[in-house]
Amino acid sequence: MEPEPINWNSISDIIKKHQDEKWGLIPLLQEIQESIGYIPPDSIEQIAQALKLPASHVQGVITFYSGFATEPKGKCVLKVCRGTACHVKGGKSVLNMIKKELNLEEGKTSSDYQFTIETVACLGACFLAPTLMANRDYYGRLSPKKITGILNQYGKLKGDE
Ligand code: FES
Structure with a gap:
């Protein structure tokens, strides 16, 4: 696409x-x-x-400036926190689950331009660890169920690869 x-x-x-x-x-x-x-x-x-x-x-x-991109990103940019507080609360598993669900590597955009996965040092919401941002929205205290819900909400329909 x-x-x-x-x-x-x-x-x-x-x-x-x-x-x-x-x-x-x-x-x-x-x-x-x-x-x-x-x-x-x-x-x-x-x-x-x-x-x-x-x-x-x-x-x-x-x-x-790492904030500037020179390639188009997905409609939904997922920023997964890899800060200490999130790491302690399972941030790595959050990232791994998202990568697996979307069949996409960190820093990459899906071929349908629906998702981009990025990681950030801290989203400034450590009390909600583990956290991620989907575009401008924060999601915290993530669980596998919550992650599936977020991915579905932003366009990964059940059964999609
Ligand atoms: S370490 Fe994840 S929000 Fe701060």
């Missing part, structure tokens, strides 16, 4: 808004990511020209 087509109009509008703002590179990149979910590599040249920066600088900033 193909990812959704890139909305270049939206990208151009954001770039225009920050035209000539050398200092505006990070907010600009954040806005593009917020708008379409990632920074298409084909937009780097356009961004660099608008901000009068070398393209290598733009590329360097994107590479440096």
